[in-house]
Amino acid sequence: xxxxxxxxxxxxxxxxxxxxxxxxxxxxxxxxxxxxxxxxxxxxxxxxxxxxxxxxxxxxxxxxxxxxxxxxxxxxxxxxxxxxxxxxxxxxxxxxxxxxxxxxxxxxxxxxxxxxxxxxxxxxxxxxxxxxxxxxxxxxxxxxxxxxxxxxxxxxxxxxxxxxxxxxx
Numbered sequence: 020x021x022x023x024x025x026x027x028x029x030x031x032x033x034x035x036x037x038x039x040x041x042x043x044x045x046x047x048x049x050x051x052x053x054x055x056x057x058x059x060x061x062x063x064x065x066x067x068x069x070x071x072x073x074x075x076x077x078x079x080x081x082x083x084x085x086x087x088x089x090x091x092x093x094x095x096x097x098x099x100x101x102x103x104x105x106x107x108x109x110x111x112x113x114x115x116x117x118x119x120x121x122x123x124x125x126x127x128x129x130x131x132x133x134x135x136x137x138x139x140x141x142x143x144x145x146x147x148x149x150x151x152x153x154x155x156x157x158x159x160x161x162x163x164x165x166x167x168x169x170x171x172x173x174x175x176x177x178x179x180x181x182x183x184x185x186x187x188x
Contacts, residue, residue, distance in 0.1 A: 144175035
């Protein structure tokens with residue numbers, strides 16, 4: 020079993036690497052510092068319950084998980100303040116019912132095209148286009164290469180374009 024002193028030495032020796040890992044995932048050094056500290060606290064509490072044979076790898080896994088949790092929480096955050104001046108120029112109510120119906124039909128066609136895709140391809144597309152995730156983040160979540168994620172998104176875009184009559188795939 021690793022002693023607390025050994026864990027602390029391992030943590031301090033590898034801290035810059037851990038902060039760099041977390042920063043590359045969340046994009047903010049201050050948040051990365053918090054994630055790395057939280058990871059060490061988790062490691063110290065787990066150490067009391069069981070043996071940790073490779074604390075560096077274990078800390079790396081905890082940091083990756085905490086960073087992904089942070090990214091997911093940030094995506095779910097809904098701003099509480101709305102700039103009403105932006106809504107004033109949306110033109111709501113200024114389109115004809117025919118145009119509105121046409122837009123709804125196009126949306127239905129795109130939704131049908133997305134539903135016909137394999138689940139992982141659709142998820143990759145939704146994470147990228149709607150969730151704002153990077154290709155690397157999607158690859159990490161889906162457990163595939165970044166190149167594969169890019170291909171999946173391309174397949175989904177072609178399917179959406181094919182579903183719209185005025186667009187070429």
